[in-house]
Amino acid sequence: MFIYFCMTMPPPLTDDAIWERSSLCKLDRCFPPFCGDFTWESYSGEKMDESEKRRERLKTMRMEAAQAELPSSPVPSAPGVHLSNPLVDSSATPNTTESSNAGRRFDYYTDPLSAFSSSKRRIINYVPIHPGNNIPMGPVPSGPSGGMRSPLPAPWTQRHLNRPLNQTQREPSVSGMRPHSSYPIRMMGPFDSPRGGSVASSTTWNQPRHSYAARGPCPSPGYGMGSRTNPCSGRISDNQGPCPSPAYGISGNQFNPGSDTGSRGERYGTNLVTAKEKPELYYKRSMLEDPWRSLKPVVGNLLGTVMNSKTPDCKKSWLPNSICPEKVEEPREPLQFQSDSLADCLSSSLEAAVREAT
Amino acid sequence: MKIAVEGCMHGDLDNVYATLLHLEKVENTKIDLLICCGDFQAVRNKNDLESLNVPSHYRSMNSFWKYYSGQVVAPVPTVFIGGNHEASNYLWELYYGGWAAPNVYFLGFAGVIKFGNIRIGGISGIFNQRHYHLGHYERPPYNNNDIRSVYHVREYDVYKLMQVKEPIDIFVSHDWPRGITDYGNWEQLIHQKPYFEKEIKERTLGSKAAAELLDKLKPPYWFSAHLHCKFPAVIQHGEGGPITKFLALDKCIRGRNFMQILEIESDSGPHEIQYDEEWLTITKNSHGLFPLTRKTTQFGSQQVDMSECREWIREKLRTRGCKPFDFVQTVPSYDPVHANARSFLGHCRNPQTEMFLQLLELPYLLDRTTDDQGRRKSLMPLNSSDKVDHTLNYGDEYIDIDNLDGIGLVDED
Numbered sequence: 001m002f003i004y005f006c007m008t009m010p011p012p013l014t015d016d017a018i019w020e021r022s023s024l025c026k027l028d029r030c031f032p033p034f035c036g037d038f039t040w041e042s043y044s045g046e047k048m049d050e051s052e053k054r055r056e057r058l059k060t061m062r063m064e065a066a067q068a069e070l071p072s073s074p075v076p077s078a079p080g081v082h083l084s085n086p087l088v089d090s091s092a093t094p095n096t097t098e099s100s101n102a103g104r105r106f107d108y109y110t111d112p113l114s115a116f117s118s119s120k121r122r123i124i125n126y127v128p129i130h131p132g133n134n135i136p137m138g139p140v141p142s143g144p145s146g147g148m149r150s151p152l153p154a155p156w157t158q159r160h161l162n163r164p165l166n167q168t169q170r171e172p173s174v175s176g177m178r179p180h181s182s183y184p185i186r187m188m189g190p191f192d193s194p195r196g197g198s199v200a201s202s203t204t205w206n207q208p209r210h211s212y213a214a215r216g217p218c219p220s221p222g223y224g225m226g227s228r229t230n231p232c233s234g235r236i237s238d239n240q241g242p243c244p245s246p247a248y249g250i251s252g253n254q255f256n257p258g259s260d261t262g263s264r265g266e267r268y269g270t271n272l273v274t275a276k277e278k279p280e281l282y283y284k285r286s287m288l289e290d291p292w293r294s295l296k297p298v299v300g301n302l303l304g305t306v307m308n309s310k311t312p313d314c315k316k317s318w319l320p321n322s323i324c325p326e327k328v329e330e331p332r333e334p335l336q337f338q339s340d341s342l343a344d345c346l347s348s349s350l351e352a353a354v355r356e357a358t
Numbered sequence: 359m360k361i362a363v364e365g366c367m368h369g370d371l372d373n374v375y376a377t378l379l380h381l382e383k384v385e386n387t388k389i390d391l392l393i394c395c396g397d398f399q400a401v402r403n404k405n406d407l408e409s410l411n412v413p414s415h416y417r418s419m420n421s422f423w424k425y426y427s428g429q430v431v432a433p434v435p436t437v438f439i440g441g442n443h444e445a446s447n448y449l450w451e452l453y454y455g456g457w458a459a460p461n462v463y464f465l466g467f468a469g470v471i472k473f474g475n476i477r478i479g480g481i482s483g484i485f486n487q488r489h490y491h492l493g494h495y496e497r498p499p500y501n502n503n504d505i506r507s508v509y510h511v512r513e514y515d516v517y518k519l520m521q522v523k524e525p526i527d528i529f530v531s532h533d534w535p536r537g538i539t540d541y542g543n544w545e546q547l548i549h550q551k552p553y554f555e556k557e558i559k560e561r562t563l564g565s566k567a568a569a570e571l572l573d574k575l576k577p578p579y580w581f582s583a584h585l586h587c588k589f590p591a592v593i594q595h596g597e598g599g600p601i602t603k604f605l606a607l608d609k610c611i612r613g614r615n616f617m618q619i620l621e622i623e624s625d626s627g628p629h630e631i632q633y634d635e636e637w638l639t640i641t642k643n644s645h646g647l648f649p650l651t652r653k654t655t656q657f658g659s660q661q662v663d664m665s666e667c668r669e670w671i672r673e674k675l676r677t678r679g680c681k682p683f684d685f686v687q688t689v690p691s692y693d694p695v696h697a698n699a700r701s702f703l704g705h706c707r708n709p710q711t712e713m714f715l716q717l718l719e720l721p722y723l724l725d726r727t728t729d730d731q732g733r734r735k736s737l738m739p740l741n742s743s744d745k746v747d748h749t750l751n752y753g754d755e756y757i758d759i760d761n762l763d764g765i766g767l768v769d770e771d
Contacts (some may be wrong), residue, residue, distance in 0.1 A: 174431050175630055176457030176685040273612065275373040279380030281612040282373060288385060288619050295542060297594035297601050302537045302569040 359474060359624035361528070362392045362434070365583035365607030365616045366441060369399035369420025374610050375433055377617060389619065390629055391473055392434045395583035395607065396441025396482065396532030400458045402426045403692040405703055406445035409498055411505045416443075419692050425459040427691035432461040435631060437473070439465050440482030441532035441584060446508040447498035447705070449482065453724055454641065456710035457685035463631050465530070467494075468515035470522060470637035472680070474629035476622060479575065479637075480530035481519060483509040484584065485565035491656060493649025497727060499703040514649050516567045517657035519575070521640045521664070526577040527622065533584045535572045536564035538604050542591030551587060572602060574659070579620070582606045588615035632680035639668045642718045650726050674717060683713045 275282040362381075364374055378389055400422050401407060407417050424430040438458075440449045452458060455466030465471060470479040489510040496504035539547060539558050548555045557563035572580055576595050580602050591604040608616040643664045649655045686709045693699060705725045715722055 174461045175435055176460050176463065176682065275376035275380065275612070278612075279376050282377040282610070282616075283380050283384065284613075284615065286615065287381065287617050291588070291590040291605050291618060292592050292603050295590060295592045297592045298541045299594045299597055299599075300541060301595070302535055302573050302593070 366397035366609035370610045372421040392436040394438035397443040398438045409447035423692035436462045439480040451708035470634040472632045479526045483511045484533040486510040528579045529577040531568040534564035535568040541593040683710045
């Protein structure tokens with residue numbers, strides 16, 4: 001059930017408008033409410049030529065019209081205006097001129113609250129989310145000064161653009177292992193420990209060392225590069241099988257990177273889309289930019305206080321301005337007395353105090 | 359040399375490496391090294407989860423076990439330190455550093471290595487004053503208190519790093535050096551992370567030990583993680599002094615600032631991870647002081663003359679070479695088919711560590727279970743119903759971090 005509202009307020013009537021409406025009444029044979037007890041018979045006195053009578057009649061009509069405009073009288077809208085119901089008439093296309101007045105008129109067949117909430121959603125849609133396209137908003141890079149080693153300059157990658165690197169040809173130069181390490185592992189017993197349990201026999205788990213054959217149900221086809229093609233790329237939970245479903249643990253938010261609202265979201269949802277699947281969600285261009293570009297070195301000592309800075313002391317200090325430590329006054333020159341008499345001393349002191357006061 | 363730095367790994371090696379490979383492809387470049395700033399979660403199997411101090415909903419295998427098992431190999435040489443979310447039993451095996459997986463090197467509880475001619479130092483764990491002056495008394499399997507204190511930085515490890523005299527190029531700590539926020543845009547940081555405002559204002563945010571190390575070592579670059587946000591700062595150590603560029607990074611979540619690429623002047627490759635001569639000298643020279651009990655120790659920052667020891671180490675490395683000992687598996691890796699299989703929970707002597715100590719002619723102490731008076735320390739783990747010592751304030755070490763992740767994490771860029 002819809003309620004029909006018409007909140008358009010009519011303009012104040014002028015004499016001409018009243019006359020025009022009267023003419024309409026005459027032509028359409030209708031009696032608009034503002035006509036009151038107006039009758040055709042009374043109006044038919046056109047034959048009266050006297051201007052005064054005509055003026056009085058107009059005055060009477062104006063008063064009647066003014067009474068008819070009281071708020072207690074329901075005023076239907078003009079019969080020619082059609083308001084479409086967007087919930088029923090889906091094909092209705094709003095008039096462009098009317099839509100421009102939408103902010104001032106409320107002429108929907110709808111729930112006002114739902115209209116409001118939908119407009120809020122539209123506002124949210126204006127916010128672009130480009131997870132892999134972060135543009136730094138910081139101040140203009142000023143370049144670090146005095147560094148012992150130059151950090152990564154912003155355009156450093158340009159130097160490497162002409163040096164193609166075939167990723168697939170990366171040598172798996174794995175450090176820390178040799179082909180057949182057979183060092184006898186010395187396992188300490190579960191000394192003193194009631195929870196120590198039994199030491200697993202080395203034969204049960206100590207498979208041929210460093211053969212790097214695929215173990216378990218998630219074989220890695222290429223040693224060294226297996227991580228790229230391993231079908232078990234997702235996080236494996238305690239209670240999960242070897243190849244958990246990608247849909248496991250969805251807790252929302254996965255399509256809104258960078259807006260983790262839950263403290264535990266990254267464990268159960270936000271990293272569900274792995275960097276193997278969509279590395280662009282993890283990679284940020286700012287990872288290559290100088291993070292210190294907008295900072296100037298501050299001279300100081302972590303074990304003491306900040307000794308010097310470009311910033312004012314009060315800004316550096318945690319104290320509020322009202323109790324900012326006072327600057328140490330420069331030592332004054334000692335007063336020079338010309339004579340040894342007490343009167344002279346007092347006089348000199350008084351003069352000095354007056355000088356300082358002025 | 360191009361180095362990628364990553365914040366907290368949290369066992370998400372698959373996504374970090376995939377991002378790195380994509381970056382190489384898009385930018386048509388090659389990354390020589392990946393440095394991870396802690397919370398690596400080198401979980402090899404289900405048992406290692408027992409040593410990982412995280413809320414239960416974070417306790418999952420993630421992807422390190424695939425690299426440990428050899429099923430997948432890290433495409434880029436990777437160096438990492440420990441944070442406060444670690445398989446602490448495994449890192450304890452490799453206290454002096456070593457390969458946690460092929461191509462994945464743990465820097466140790468404190469350590470310095472060389473990659474080419476770049477010298478990289480680091481300290482694992484986070485600072486907590488309550489345990490700072492204690493020894494490394496925790497042994498796996500950990501009880502409910504030890505699992506929370508095992509990753510607290512100890513003064514002994516800081517003392518060793520304080521002995522370093524030759525310049526360090528890159529230093530890594532998990533928590534930020536205390537006071538470093540004064541040297542960056544702290545207003546923006548507070549705007550992003552308003553719940554840090556109190557700690558920043560009270561100058562209690564970050565590691566006091568890391569601040570002392572930064573002030574002593576003055577490396578050109580210092581990287582951290584832990585607070586799950588990106589924060590750069592630049593400090594100049596005195597008028598005309600050297601500059602340290604500090605950068606903290608996020609953890610690996612899409613759309614977040616979890617990685618940074620740097621280009622550092624270096625010699626031409628090929629580069630590989632090598633032992634550092636000075637660090638080995640310090641390790642050998644200070645091994646007799648290695649505290650392994652709850653007894654309070656005070657090391658200070660006194661410099662020790664190590665010239666004789668240095669010559670001995672130089673000769674050793676000349677004979678044997680500087681390449682670290684090879685990776686060896688010490689426990690079975692996770693098997694998804696037999697996901698609930700359990701094995702060994704106690705301490706395991708890692709062959710890498712044993713061979714390292716043999717090289718330096720030092721005794722193995724990591725499984726020592728008696729204090730200086732010969733008393734056996736308790737290794738009985740608490741049951742789940744046993745009480746945790748709530749007088750130890752561990753809450754700020756992960757509750758604030760993990761539970762507030764989603765708040766105010768609007769990318770500044």
